[in-house]
Amino acid sequence: MVRKNKLKFNPNYAVHPGETLLETIDAMGISQMQLAERTGKTTKAINEIIKGKAAITPQTALQLERVLNIQASFWNSLQKRYDEKIAELIEATELAKQVEWLKKLPIKSMIKNNWLQKKNDDVSQLKEVLNFFGMASVYSWEDLWGKALVDPQFAFRKSESLDIDPFSVSAWLRKGEIASQKVQCSPFKATLFKQKLKEIKSFTLESPDIFISKLKDLCSEAGVAVVFVNELPNCHINGAARWLTSEKAMIQLSLRYKTDDHLWFTFFHEAAHILLHGKKELYIDYMDNKGTGLSGLLTQQEKQANDFASEHLLPFSIYNNFIKSRNFSKDNIEKFAKENGISPGIVVGRLQFDGLIPYKTHLNGLKRKYSWDEFDWVCSEDTIEKQ
Missing domain, CATH: 1.10.260.40 (lambda repressor-like DNA-binding domains)
Incomplete structure (x- = not known):
């Protein structure tokens, strides 16, 4: 039949x-x-x-x-x-009359990532995109996202080496917002979140199948939703932090460089924004491929967040004593990392960031490299989106 x-x-x-x-x-x-x-x-x-x-x-x-x-x-x-x-x-x-706007967005990548369904005509595709953003029209999108992306307190920190596409960034941020809405969180408590961060430091020694669910659970208990969303073309984002409500914050991570030093530094950097800075601001953090900070607005806040991340991962007093020896051999770094309960890759990343060893040629083998497949099979749909 x-x-x-x-x-x-x-x-x-x-x-x-x-x-x-x-x-x-x-x-x-x-x-x-x-x-x-x-x-x-x-x-x-x-x-x-x-x-x-x-x-x-x-x-x-x-x-x-x-x-x-x-x-x-x-x-x-x-x-x-x-x-x-x-x-x-x-x-x-x-x-x-508004379908031309679709050309500004990375529609193909969003469809490939299953963020959108492919439609047969432009108007239907536009409706699908507006549904994704939770907007009634392109004009509504421009009123919210368009203004947010050019307003000084939300503005991107520019880089001479990066061609940042604000439309890709807006889609990436929106996907994180959607994912975080599915994460059940207790009301935010700063003191509790600080306590959780001390415990989270030890996760740097664990594999994704161990630390992802633990990271998400600990942070949600303190009122912070942690989500992983792989970046879209020309996003160049390491992470972002913002408040969804007065009692729920979000840390969004891209796993851009897929190494433990970048992932954990970015996480603690975003945690600093949640703890130290205002609830009305959106913090979007970029890093060029040399690991140097990007110039622009909110530089004082970014410095504070960098210092916070460095101190929590490897306290300055301990780190400064270590670098005095100038012995940055593989064995010595592994021994130092073990003594301080931290991944050796993070020590390498810190030394590279401070210009004490080259980025491309020295000790990158000590860094733990992640793949999206590692994250995908241990994460629920509300926690991670695979490219």
Whole structure:
């Protein structure tokens, strides 16, 4: 037996319930004047309904039920469907004027990542994208995201070496927002979060299948949702921090460089923003491929966040004593890392960041390298999105 596909009929026109009313009274042999007399309305009022110039109100529907013996719900439903279709057609006309905006977004990458469904026409694709952003129109998107991405307190820190696409960044941030909404968190408590950070430091020694769920659980207990979202083309983002509500914060990580030193430094950097800085600001952190900080706005806050991350991962006093020896051999770094309960890759990253050893040629083998597959199979859908 051949199974036929059911096609949903979606006409590009709307049928006013007045047409159905005319067909009904004609079939019953009732004139418009007679219907007006029986319902207590004027002939003009009935004629305007039949010509589609006036709506069938709930009161009129009740009157038609008594006169024609057709339930009021039938007439109300016809009117509702008509009103909805008219709104749909008007919206489609307006959206058709906005489809050029789609060219600014990384639609192909978003579809590839299963963030969006591919649609057959531009207007449907635009609706899909607006649904993703939770926006009614492109104008609404521009009012929220467009202004946020150029406002000084949200502005990107620019880099001479990075071509940052704000549209890709907005999509990445939105995906993190969606994922974080699924993470159940207790009300935020700063003292508790500080305590959790001390415990989290030991996670640097563990593999993703161990630390991811533990990291998420510990942070959610303190009111912070941690989510991993792989970056889109030209995002160049290490991480972001912001407050979703007055009692729920979010740390979003991209795993951009896929090494333990970058991941953990970024996590503690974002944690610093949550603990030290304002709740109304969005903190987006970039790092060029040399690991040097990018210049721009909020430099004092970024310095504070860098210092916070460095101190929590490897206290300055201990680190400074270590570098005095100038012995940065593989064995010595591994011994130092073990003594301080931290991954040797983080020690290497710190030495590279401070310019004490080269980035490309020295001791990168001590860094733990991550793959998205490692994260994907141990993370639930609300925790990580795979590229």
